[in-house]
Amino acid sequence: MTVVSVSMPEELLDSVDRFAEDHGYTGRSEVVRDAARNLLNEFEDSKLEGRSLMGTVTVLFDFEESDVEHEMMQLRHEHEEMVTSHVHNHVGDHYCMELFIVEGGLEEIATFVGKIRATQDTLSLDYSVTPVDHIDGTA
Numbered sequence: 001m002t003v004v005s006v007s008m009p010e011e012l013l014d015s016v017d018r019f020a021e022d023h024g025y026t027g028r029s030e031v032v033r034d035a036a037r038n039l040l041n042e043f044e045d046s047k048l049e050g051r052s053l054m055g056t057v058t059v060l061f062d063f064e065e066s067d068v069e070h071e072m073m074q075l076r077h078e079h080e081e082m083v084t085s086h087v088h089n090h091v092g093d094h095y096c097m098e099l100f101i102v103e104g105g106l107e108e109i110a111t112f113v114g115k116i117r118a119t120q121d122t123l124s125l126d127y128s129v130t131p132v133d134h135i136d137g138t139a
């Protein structure tokens with residue numbers, strides 16, 4: 001294995017260490033390896049390739065970051081054929097939440113999520129995808 005150095009905020013590192021302890025990991029390296037594998041698997045899932053998917057994408061940002069809101073609008077229009085619904089909601093005192101409902105293929109959705117991830121000043125990004133070409137209730 002190769003040893004790398006990764007910069008991360010103190011609180012994140014504390015959480016990683018606590019997680020390692022609580023979940024029986026041998027240390028922070030094992031947590032980071034596991035997290036990286038999970039992340040890489042997410043969009044490479046062969047069960048999702050070539051299938052019709054629906055998904056939700058949730059983005060949180062500070063409402064004073066009006067650039068983010070503008071960016072979200074741009075992306076929504078750029079991916080108009082895939083974004084079937086879009087909600088802009090206000091959360092707490094000064095947060096905006098964008099919720100996108102998307103329908104499309106894995107690659108298109110991954111591209112959309114990637115563009116959101118590349119947007120500066122967002123606070124969080126969450127997404128999930130589910131195949132809709134064959135729904136039998138057994139997930």
Ligand SMILES: [Zn+2]
Binds near residue numbers: 063069089095096097
């Ligand atoms: Zn807003």
